[in-house]
Amino acid sequence: xxxxxxxxxxxxxxxxxxxxxxxxxxxxxxxxxxxxxxxxxxxxxxxxxxxxxxxxxxxxxxxxxxxxxxxxxxxxxxxxxxxxxxxxxxxxxxxxxxxxxxxxxxxxxxxxxxxxxxxxxxxxxxxxxxxxxxxxxxxxxxxxxxxxxxxxxxxxxxxxxxxxxxxxxxxxxxxxxxxxxxxxxxxxxxxxxxxxxxxxxxxxxxxxxxxxxxxxxxxxxxxxxxxxxxxxxxxxxxxxxxxxxxxxx
Numbered sequence: 001x002x003x004x005x006x007x008x009x010x011x012x013x014x015x016x017x018x019x020x021x022x023x024x025x026x027x028x029x030x031x032x033x034x035x036x037x038x039x040x041x042x043x044x045x046x047x048x049x050x051x052x053x054x055x056x057x058x059x060x061x062x063x064x065x066x067x068x069x070x071x072x073x074x075x076x077x078x079x080x081x082x083x084x085x086x087x088x089x090x091x092x093x094x095x096x097x098x099x100x101x102x103x104x105x106x107x108x109x110x111x112x113x114x115x116x117x118x119x120x121x122x123x124x125x126x127x128x129x130x131x132x133x134x135x136x137x138x139x140x141x142x143x144x145x146x147x148x149x150x151x152x153x154x155x156x157x158x159x160x161x162x163x164x165x166x167x168x169x170x171x172x173x174x175x176x177x178x179x180x181x182x183x184x185x186x187x188x189x190x191x192x193x194x195x196x197x198x199x200x201x202x203x204x205x206x207x208x209x210x211x212x213x214x215x216x217x218x219x220x221x222x223x224x225x226x227x228x229x230x231x232x233x234x235x236x237x238x239x240x241x242x243x244x245x246x247x248x249x
Contacts, residue, residue: 002027008124015194031124077246087181108155169230193237
């Protein structure tokens with residue numbers, strides 16, 4: 001059985017999870033809380049980042065983009081084939097600066113509140129990790145904010161980058177139609193929806209967070225992003241594509 005090591009709430013891990021689910025490949029997910037994931041990641045890959053896919057043959061694949069392409073080789077309807085150069089460039093932008101901006105925006109709102117969101121961070125993680133996180137939250141919070149470079153100033157910049165990218169996606173959608181590259185669901189759409197999911201509170205578990213408990217500024221952002229054409233695309237892709245598993249004729 002293949003094994004996927006994740007931070008359960010991570011949008012990059014959701015991207016890998018979505019690709020594996022769509023391919024129909026059977027796997028077991030090993031979800032962890034942030035910080036607690038490092039031990040399993042290091043054992044599997046020698047590094048500290050997730051997702052990490054350990055195949056049944058013992059191959060180790062790191063980074064979500066590589067896992068997506070590995071899964072696509074086993075899919076009945078590949079989503080990485082036939083993507084235009086412009087589409088690949090858009091995917092790279094979404095996977096890089098935009099994905100990191102979404103992460104900074106989300107953690108910038110949630111981490112300062114600490115214990116209030118342990119349950120959201122710990123979706124699918126062992127209970128002992130959740131208990132330990134509650135006890136060590138001040139230390140874990142400092143480690144995460146330092147490691148990810150979370151500051152009020154960077155959170156503000158990340159939000160500006162998110163808004164700019166949503167506007168770009170909206171303009172792109174006006175020209176491309178239903179999907180971001182051509183007339184079919186592709187790796188560009190999967191990458192965008194998975195990495196942008198937190199902006200409209202979509203993800204592996206919907207809702208990812210209890211909006212009643214998050215800061216008012218974050219609730220206002222979610223409402224604004226959800227009303228944006230690019231935000232509506234995220235919700236549509238989750239609704240129509242997240243649980244689709246194409247099969248061979």
